[in-house]
Amino acid sequence: MEFQSCFPIWDKLSAAQQNSILDSLALRQIKKGTVIHNGSMDCTGLLLVKSGQLRAYILSEEGREVTIYRLFDRDICLFSASCMLRSAQFDITIEAEKDTGLWVIPAEAYRKIMEESAPAANYTNEIMAARFSEVMWLIEQIMWKSMDKRVAAFLLEESAIEGGDRLSITHEAIAKHLGTHREVVTRMLRYLQNEGMVNLSRGTVELLDKNRLTALSDT
Amino acid sequence: MEFQSCFPIWDKLSAAQQNSILDSLALRQIKKGTVIHNGSMDCTGLLLVKSGQLRAYILSEEGREVTIYRLFDRDICLFSASCMLRSAQFDITIEAEKDTGLWVIPAEAYRKIMEESAPAANYTNEIMAARFSEVMWLIEQIMWKSMDKRVAAFLLEESAIEGGDRLSITHEAIAKHLGTHREVVTRMLRYLQNEGMVNLSRGTVELLDKNRLTALSDT
Numbered sequence: 087m088e089f090q091s092c093f094p095i096w097d098k099l100s101a102a103q104q105n106s107i108l109d110s111l112a113l114r115q116i117k118k119g120t121v122i123h124n125g126s127m128d129c130t131g132l133l134l135v136k137s138g139q140l141r142a143y144i145l146s147e148e149g150r151e152v153t154i155y156r157l158f159d160r161d162i163c164l165f166s167a168s169c170m171l172r173s174a175q176f177d178i179t180i181e182a183e184k185d186t187g188l189w190v191i192p193a194e195a196y197r198k199i200m201e202e203s204a205p206a207a208n209y210t211n212e213i214m215a216a217r218f219s220e221v222m223w224l225i226e227q228i229m230w231k232s233m234d235k236r237v238a239a240f241l242l243e244e245s246a247i248e249g250g251d252r253l254s255i256t257h258e259a260i261a262k263h264l265g266t267h268r269e270v271v272t273r274m275l276r277y278l279q280n281e282g283m284v285n286l287s288r289g290t291v292e293l294l295d296k297n298r299l300t301a302l303s304d305t
Numbered sequence: 306m307e308f309q310s311c312f313p314i315w316d317k318l319s320a321a322q323q324n325s326i327l328d329s330l331a332l333r334q335i336k337k338g339t340v341i342h343n344g345s346m347d348c349t350g351l352l353l354v355k356s357g358q359l360r361a362y363i364l365s366e367e368g369r370e371v372t373i374y375r376l377f378d379r380d381i382c383l384f385s386a387s388c389m390l391r392s393a394q395f396d397i398t399i400e401a402e403k404d405t406g407l408w409v410i411p412a413e414a415y416r417k418i419m420e421e422s423a424p425a426a427n428y429t430n431e432i433m434a435a436r437f438s439e440v441m442w443l444i445e446q447i448m449w450k451s452m453d454k455r456v457a458a459f460l461l462e463e464s465a466i467e468g469g470d471r472l473s474i475t476h477e478a479i480a481k482h483l484g485t486h487r488e489v490v491t492r493m494l495r496y497l498q499n500e501g502m503v504n505l506s507r508g509t510v511e512l513l514d515k516n517r518l519t520a521l522s523d524t
Contacts, residue, residue: 144441146445146448146449150449154444172434173431173432201427204421206423207423207429211390211419212390214437215387216392216394218393218440221441221444225371226365228448229484230369265448
C-alpha cells in the first residue's frame with residue numbers, strides 16, 4: 087500500500103506540493119503502548135495510519151483519562167499537528183493501541199501546502215469537522231447517558247473493532263476510556279453479568295447478549 | 306460599522322468573490338430569545354455578529370440543555386452553516402441572548418468561495434479550531450470539575466460579559482448553561498452564599514468576593 091493511494095487529495099496537489107510531501111515524509115513503526123504525541127509539548131505532524139490503531143485522549147491534572155476518538159487504517163490524525171492552527175488551544179495525547187505503521191508529514195510542510203492549496207485546506211476542514219462530530223457525541227454521552235449505558239456502548243464498539251465477542255480488556259482500561267474510576271466499571275460489569283448480558287473472567291469480558299446490550303445503550 | 310471591516314479575510318478575496326458575498330449578504334435584527342438556528346433542520350449560513358450576543362447549545366431528547374459556546378461582536382458562527390461540511394454530524398441550536406444584529410452569508414455562497422479560496426478555507430479552519438478548543442475546555446470541565454467550581458466559573462464569566470457584579474439571572478437559566486438541574490444550582494448557590502461569596506435575591510445573584518470565587522473555580 088502506497089502513501090499516494092491513502093492520501094485522498096493527492097491528485098489535487100501540484101507536482102511541487104507532491105514533491106515537498108514526498109521529500110519530508112517518514113514511515114514509522116510504533117509499538118503498542120507508545121505515546122506518540124504528548125499534548126502541546128509536541129508538534130509531531132500530520133499522521134496517516136497505514137495499519138494499526140491509535141487512541142486520542144485527554145488527561146486531567148490528577149492523571150485521569152478519557153478517550154476522545156480512535157484512529158484506524160487510512161485515518162488521518164490532525165491534532166498531532168495542531169501547532170499549525172493558531173486557534174487550537176488544547177492538549178491531546180495520542181498513543182498506539184496496537185502495533186501501528188504510520189506516515190508522518192511534518193507540520194511545517196503541511197502548513198505551507200495548506201496555506202496555498204484550497205483542496206488541502208478544505209480537506210483539513212473535513213477532518214476537523216469529523217473529529218468535532220465525535221467530540222460532540224462524547225459530550226452528549228457524558229451529559230445525558232448513565233454509566234451502565236456508556237459501558238454497554240463501549241463494549242459493543244470494542245467488539246466491532248476486534249471482530250469478536252470475547253474482549254481482552256481490564257476494568258481499569260475501560261475506566262480510562264470512559265473517564266471514570268475502575269470501581270464504577272466493575273460495578274457496572276457485575277450488573278451486566280447479573281443480567282446475563284456479559285460473562286466476566288480474569289482480564290476478559292465476554293459479550294453474551296448483544297441485542298440487549300444494544301437496546302440498553304440506545305435508551 | 307461596515308461588513309467589510311468586520312470580515313477578517315475580506316482583502317484576501319478576489320473582486321468576484323467579494324461581489325458574490327455582497328450580492329447575497331443580508332443584515333438581520335434578532336430579538337432576544339429568538340432561536341435562529343435549529344440543529345440539522347436548518348442551514349442558515351455563516352453568521353457574523355455585528356452587535357449582540359448568541360448562545361450555541363445542545364439539547365437532549367428530554368429537553369435538557371448545555372451551553373457549548375457564546376458569540377459576541379465580530380464573532381463568526383460557523384456551525385449555522387454546517388451543511389457545508391459533509392463530515393459535520395451534530396446538532397447545535399443557536400439563540401440570541403440579547404437583541405442582536407448580524408450579517409448572514411448564505412451557506413451555498415460561502416461554500417463556493419471556500420472551495421476555490423485557500424484563505425477562506427484556512428480562515429474556516431481557524432474558526433473551527435477555536436470552537437474545538439472551547440468544546441475541549443467544556444469536556445474537561447464536565448469530566449474533572451465538581452459543580453460548585455463550575456458554578457463559580459460561570460458566575461465570573463457572566464460578570465465579565467455583563468461588566469458588573471450584580472447578575473440578573475435565574476437558577477433555571479444557570480442550570481441550562483451548565484447542563485444540570487435547577488435544584489443542583491440552587492444548592493450550590495446557597496453554599497456560595499453561606500460562604501459569603503455571593504448574595505442571592507429574587508432573580509439576581511450578586512458577586513461579593515470575586516477573589517475567592519476565582520480561587521474556587523481554579524482548583
